[in-house]
Amino acid sequence: MVDKEINALATSLLERIDELTKEMAARIRAGSRAYHYDVVPEEDLEDACRIHLGNALQAFTGQMPLDTAAAADIGRRRAAQNVPLPSVMTAYRVGVRYFWEALVDEATTTSLVGNDILVSAASAMWEIQDGITEAMVSGYHDAVAQRLLAGDQERSALVEALLEGRSMDADAVWSAAEVLDVPHKGPFTVVAAEVPRIGRRALPDIAAVLNRRGIRSAWRLRPELQLGIVHLRTPRDLDDLVDVLREQAERRVGVSPSYEDLSRTGDALRFAKVALRGGDAGSAAVTVFDDSPVAVATAGAPDVMARVAAQVLGPVEALPDDERTLLLDTLEAWFDSGGSAEEAAKVLYVHPNTVRTRLRRIAERTGRSLTDPRGITELSLALRAVRQTPRPPTSESTGAD
Structure with missing residues (x-):
């Protein structure tokens, strides 16, 4: 909207931009505790107010299109200063309110525009301010996203340095x-x-x-x-x-x-x-x-334990898959149950005598007694080594002929 009377009103306000800038900054600063603007330097705040006032008034006069890039830069700056976005938005509302008051006061004092044109000016003003605010918020979010990404990258690099055991003072x-x-x-x-x-x-x-x-x-x-x-x-x-x-x-x-x-x-x-x-x-x-x-002892020397497992449980491993699985599951349940056939039977849903029969078959095939501490230790270590080692896929599992 470029109207001769509105143009005259905006031009008149542009001539007072230094005065308006200081007053707008003062109003925002008056609420600095609530708005967290105490972290924003005085010159920075006045510079932002001058940019927004000049941008809006020049858009009113038709001298140039609305410059949203400047608003985005200010949003990024506030993010870098750790001013919470709700506080920035509150400060913007204070600024917009002051801008409107300045327009009305100038129109009333100079009689440059009538009430009907002032109503039209209000609609244009809010459209301009929406564009400025949206650009500021976009810039703010961009800066926060970049900072989070940089922070994640720094954290990731430090974690990696610690995990690799790099020398650090x-x-x-x-x-x-x-x-x-x-x-x-x-x-x-x-x-x-x-x-x-x-x-x-x-x-x-x-x-x-x-x-x-x-x-x-x-x-x-x-x-x-x-x-x-x-x-x-x-x-x-x-x-x-x-x-x-x-x-x-x-x-x-x-x-x-x-x-x-x-x-x-x-x-x-x-x-x-x-x-x-x-x-x-x-x-x-x-x-x-x-x-x-036991688990970490076998995992700590996988090559050695693979040979131990082959020597101790090789005869069981050589059985058909169903039989092998049945005997190894029984042995594991017996170990997990503290060497109790009765408790292992409950886990496996079989009779205790069935557990004992399977354990005898393991002892016969391996030559290790489940009443001898050395035999128990060897079977325990070998079983852990077998469990920790992925079995190669069989033709049955892969669907091969």
Whole structure:
């Protein structure tokens, strides 16, 4: 809308732009505590007010189209200054209200326009201010998104540096803890989780879920693993962590022993990987290193244990799949039941004598007695090694002829 009378009114106000700028800034500053504008320097605030007033008035006069780029720049600046967006919007409302008051006052004082034209001017003014405000909000959101992305990248790089065990002095470790938003001292633990497929997280939203329980953590996604550094305030936090992992896990997860110094994260990661391998292949087992000595012992030397498993359980492994599975499941249930045939029978839904018969067959085929401590130990280690090793697909499972 370019009307001769409106043009004259806007031109008159442009001649007073320095005065109007200072008054608009003063009104916003008067509410600085409520609007969080105490962090905005005086010159910055006045500059923004001058830009918005000049932009709106020049659009009124038709001298140039509305410049939304300037408003977007100011939005980005307020985001960088950490002024909350609701506070920026409130300040804008104060500014718009003052702008309208200035228009009405100028029109009344100079008699440049009548009431009917002033009503039309109001409609145009709100349209202009909407364009300015939308551009400012867009710029604000862009800056916040860029900052979050940069923050995520920095966090990810620091997590990776700690997990790789890179040499970091005390100041660097302190800075890493600040950026990761975890305490500087432990205890900490490292979590290693197998991903379902490359590029997909094993534990979606795990940081947020743990944070709701008061547990701080930082995570890194690698092609085959999702890795996390978790701060444990109390022993109860470890229990809560394991509960969450068991709820979310789709594949194996390993939890390292606790440690005090972030610079030892690389060592903890090695233990977490061993604990992960301690779980049954293809399962969603959550293995805590300190709670699973047999599992981690076999996982810690996979090549050696593969030979042990072949030597000890080779005769059972050579049986047809159905028979092999039946005997190994029975042996595992017997171990899990503390060596009780009665308890194992309840788990397997069979008679205790059936369990005893199967155990005798295992003893006969392997030559290891289930009453001899050495035989029990060898069978236990061999069974863990077998469970931890993925079995190659059979022609039956692949559908091959």
